[in-house]
Amino acid sequence: MGWFSTFINSSIGKKLIMALTGLLLIIFLIIHLLGNLTLFAGADAFNTYAGTLKKFEPIVRVIEVLLTIIFVLHIYNGAVLWWTNRKAKGSLYAVNARSKETNIFARTTIQTGSIIFIFLVIHLQTFWYPSNFSGGEINLYGLVTGWFAQPVYSGFYIFAMILLGFHLNHGFQSAFQTFGWNHKKYFPLIQKIGTLYAILTALLFASIPVYFLFFHGGN
Amino acid sequence: MNGNNLNLKLKIWRQPSPKAVGAFKDYSVSVSPDASILEMLDELNNDLERRSEEPVVFESDCREGICGTCGLVINGQPHGPIPKIATCQLHMRHFKDGDTIYIEPFRAKAFPVIKDLAVDRSAFDKIIQAGGYISVNTGGVPDANEIPINKNIASEAFDSAACIGCGACVAACKNGSAMLFVSAKVSQFALLPQGQSERKERVEAMVATMDEMGFGSCTNTYACEAECPKGISVRNIARLNREFLIASLSSQNVEE
Ligand code: HEM
Numbered sequence: 001m002g003w004f005s006t007f008i009n010s011s012i013g014k015k016l017i018m019a020l021t022g023l024l025l026i027i028f029l030i031i032h033l034l035g036n037l038t039l040f041a042g043a044d045a046f047n048t049y050a051g052t053l054k055k056f057e058p059i060v061r062v063i064e065v066l067l068t069i070i071f072v073l074h075i076y077n078g079a080v081l082w083w084t085n086r087k088a089k090g091s092l093y094a095v096n097a098r099s100k101e102t103n104i105f106a107r108t109t110i111q112t113g114s115i116i117f118i119f120l121v122i123h124l125q126t127f128w129y130p131s132n133f134s135g136g137e138i139n140l141y142g143l144v145t146g147w148f149a150q151p152v153y154s155g156f157y158i159f160a161m162i163l164l165g166f167h168l169n170h171g172f173q174s175a176f177q178t179f180g181w182n183h184k185k186y187f188p189l190i191q192k193i194g195t196l197y198a199i200l201t202a203l204l205f206a207s208i209p210v211y212f213l214f215f216h217g218g219n
Numbered sequence: 220m221n222g223n224n225l226n227l228k229l230k231i232w233r234q235p236s237p238k239a240v241g242a243f244k245d246y247s248v249s250v251s252p253d254a255s256i257l258e259m260l261d262e263l264n265n266d267l268e269r270r271s272e273e274p275v276v277f278e279s280d281c282r283e284g285i286c287g288t289c290g291l292v293i294n295g296q297p298h299g300p301i302p303k304i305a306t307c308q309l310h311m312r313h314f315k316d317g318d319t320i321y322i323e324p325f326r327a328k329a330f331p332v333i334k335d336l337a338v339d340r341s342a343f344d345k346i347i348q349a350g351g352y353i354s355v356n357t358g359g360v361p362d363a364n365e366i367p368i369n370k371n372i373a374s375e376a377f378d379s380a381a382c383i384g385c386g387a388c389v390a391a392c393k394n395g396s397a398m399l400f401v402s403a404k405v406s407q408f409a410l411l412p413q414g415q416s417e418r419k420e421r422v423e424a425m426v427a428t429m430d431e432m433g434f435g436s437c438t439n440t441y442a443c444e445a446e447c448p449k450g451i452s453v454r455n456i457a458r459l460n461r462e463f464l465i466a467s468l469s470s471q472n473v474e475e
Pocket residue numbers: 015018019020021022023025026029074075078079081082109110112113114116117120167168170171172174175176178179436437438439
């Protein structure tokens with residue numbers, strides 16, 4: 001596998017991993033979001049949705065393993081790239097002209113990614129772990145809405161979703177560029193779709209804690 | 220000296236040798252708005268020599284934006300604040316009387332400072348040596364238009380070939396990445412029939428050398444395109460990514 005490790009460890013190879021895992025995560029987010037939106041339909045709808053997932057547990061477990069691999073690859077590679085790129089730059093200029101050359105979303109992927117990572121850990125700890133390891137049936141709707149009633153929890157959730165939107169606004173088009181799909185005719189459209197996707201994803205994910213915190217009396 | 224002259228405060232990076240610690244040094248100059256920034260530095264150097272001080276080292280050659288030798292970072296921007304020109308084409312009329320101007324060398328790990336504002340860009344030469352050529356049979360000069368090339372393809376290859384190898388893309392990039400330069404060089408050959416025989420080996424070798432020389436990777440911030448004096452498009456980088464992926468998967472190169 002000499003050629004393959006050379007390929008995958010090259011700068012472009014690492015970026016292709018970022019783009020591939022990033023696009024897979026983008027698809028995952030859509031599915032995850034659709035499921036979460038059943039929360040608006042009330043306890044029964046959400047618990048039925050969660051129960052259905054339980055019925056397909058073996059498949060869900062496989063997907064979870066795949067997701068773990070995807071996340072680990074994305075986060076590990078993102079960290080490695082950030083570190084090597086920092087070293088490749090060396091020192092900075094006396095006058096910072098970055099805002100004239102680039103947009104904030106492109107410059108802050110490591111920062112937004114890191115917050116998303118912290119969010120991910122808290123998210124798994126508060127929702128995924130209890131729903132899988134609390135022994136016996138639990139009322140998932142009650143658990144979720146209970147957390148969302150806490151202003152600090154919901155506040156961080158909303159903050160993280162806004163930063164996820166930042167990450168996606170850059171990431172969506174960036175992944176296309178990394179795969180080499182930048183055509184004069186279509187790329188402006190890809191950029192617009194990416195921004196729309198980022199805004200919708202951030203807004204809809206964040207709308208859930210907003211709803212349960214402010215409009216649904218904490219339950 | 221005349222009444223139109225601009226009085227400027229310059230903060231110029233002085234660094235006696237590659238390993239030495241550099242620092243900004245202040246200079247006050249009075250310069251004609253018609254002078255280029257390099258002419259301003261020439262005048263400053265004349266002054267410095269008259270005072271038996273070390274002149275400021277910087278590079279230039281054609282002074283008309285075609286050779287890629289000049290390259291200063293002016294107020295944080297490679298080749299200065301005006302888009303699509305090289306440093307030698309930047310005139311002082313773009314500045315206001317009383318302005319303070321920071322002048323620094325290109326900064327990237329792969330471009331070490333030689334002295335003051337001059338950096339060592341031989342890493343670019345290594346990349347070109349690795350694959351920036353085509354092989355042709357010796358003998359008579361081939362007839363013009365012997366190989367038919369679609370006008371659109373020829374124009375696109377020409378746009379890529381407009382790269383003057385100045386290194387501003389590396390200097391602008393927060394990752395010190397040479398992807399815009401390498402992508403322009405790979406593209407100009409990949410687009411044309413003459414570049415086909417070495418197409419896959421070329422992109423593999425040039426990317427490998429680029430990584431070896433310590434350039435960073437591309438995070439698609441597109442600062443390079445914004446600062447490139449020739450307006451080389453980041454679509455070249457997309458092409459490079461494509462070329463590299465296809466070459467890696469399909470070249471005969473199994474060992475490495
Ligand atoms: C669901 C969550 C996430 C999604 C959908 C996502 C998506 C993406 C996408 C599509 C890209 C662009 C890839 C490219 O430039 O080709 C990207 C880049 C990046 N992501 Fe994420 N990401 C997520 C989470 C994270 C996390 C948790 C981190 C933690 C460190 C992270 C760090 C990065 C970094 C550093 C980059 C830039 C890499 C580079 O351009 O070199 N991401 N992400």
